[in-house]
Amino acid sequence: IRGRTKEAEELWKQACQKYDKSVQLNWTSPQALNNWGLALQELGAIVPLKEKRAIVKVAIKKFRAAxxxxxxxxxxxxxxxTVLYGLAEDTLRSGRRPSTHEGSAPELYSASAVYIAAAHSLKPDYSVYRSALRLVRSMLPLPYLKVGYLTVPPIGNPLAPHSDWIKQWFVLDHEALYQMEKVDQRSPTLGASSSPSKAPEGSHTRRVEVHDIVCVSPTADLSLPPGGCFVVDTPSGQHFMIADNWEAVDGWVDAIRLVYTIFVRGKSEALATVLTA
Incomplete structure (x- = not known):
């Protein structure tokens, strides 16, 4: 059996090399990057465990690039x-403590659920996505797609000194990215059908409507406070936000862009159903 596994390992490595060359010839091909990620995912499933994590991380980069x-x-x-879900399972089974830049098992499960929910929203009629969503939906911070702390400048003063920037709790749903008071959803006072109240749209708080988003991208501006940074461009101006690290930035940028894409494709109702049904 080991001989066959070794042979399969060599074949998948050859496949990865071919996809590497394919991407070099056409670096704008999301299909080639996706296939490369799949080959790496298959390779990671058969190599020794000590090699698997590094290969899976490369697969994540290829899927994200696509x-x-x-x-x-x-x-x-x-x-x-799916690859994030597998990484979460491995992390949970190993019992190893993740490093500063690695997500914990719950964080990885939640990240996995974001992408699976987005895929389902883009293609609600795909039975594979629907089945996967049933598995991971409870791992979302419902009724939101993504939540977390972001450091932002005072409203109306984007050029404020670094010392004036404040760490705030942000949530993202099918309508907007907005700041709100954090509520412990594990609290027994918050029932399964309950949800924290939204910040009123007209209130003096930071809120970016999905339909107002022009662009979302990471940025490495040395004038900004330390940490991973991304910027959300809107017709009314730019919103600079600082996450704890660049891995967190990737998660926020992907989630916001996916929600925007779902909106543009006219699928917001499908995402709303995932988050609120």
Missing amino acids: IRLRFDFHRAVYNLG
Whole structure:
């Protein structure tokens, strides 16, 4: 059996090399990047455990690169969700403590659910996505797609000194990215059908409507506070936001861009159903 596994390992390595050459010839092909990620995912499933994590991390980069080229490429979106789910399972089984830049098992499960929910929203009629969503939906921070702390400048003063920037709790749903007071959803006072109240749209708080988004991208501006940074461009101006690290930036940028893509494709109702049904 080991001989056959070794042979399969060599074949998958050859496949990865061929996809590498394919991407070099056509670096704008999301399909080639997606296939490369799949080959790496298969390779990771048969190599010794000590080698697997590094290979899986490269697969994640390939799927993410494919998505960044075409955010409506639902297959790559789904594949990124599945590889993150597998990484979460491995992390949970190993019992190892993740490093600062590695997500914990719950964080990886939640990240996986974001991509699978997005893939389902883009293609609600795909039975594979629907089945996967049933498995991971409870891992989302419902009724939101993504939540977390981001450091932002005071409203109306984007050039404020670094010392004036404040760490705030942000949530992302099918309508907007907005700041709100954090509520512990594990609290027994918050029932399964309950949800934290939204910040009123007209209130003096930071809120970016999905339909107002022009662009979302990471940025490495040395004038900004330390940490991973991304910027959300809107007709009314730019919103600079600082995450704890660049891995967190990737998660936020992908989630916001996916929600925007779902909106543009007229699928917001499908995502709303995932988050609120």
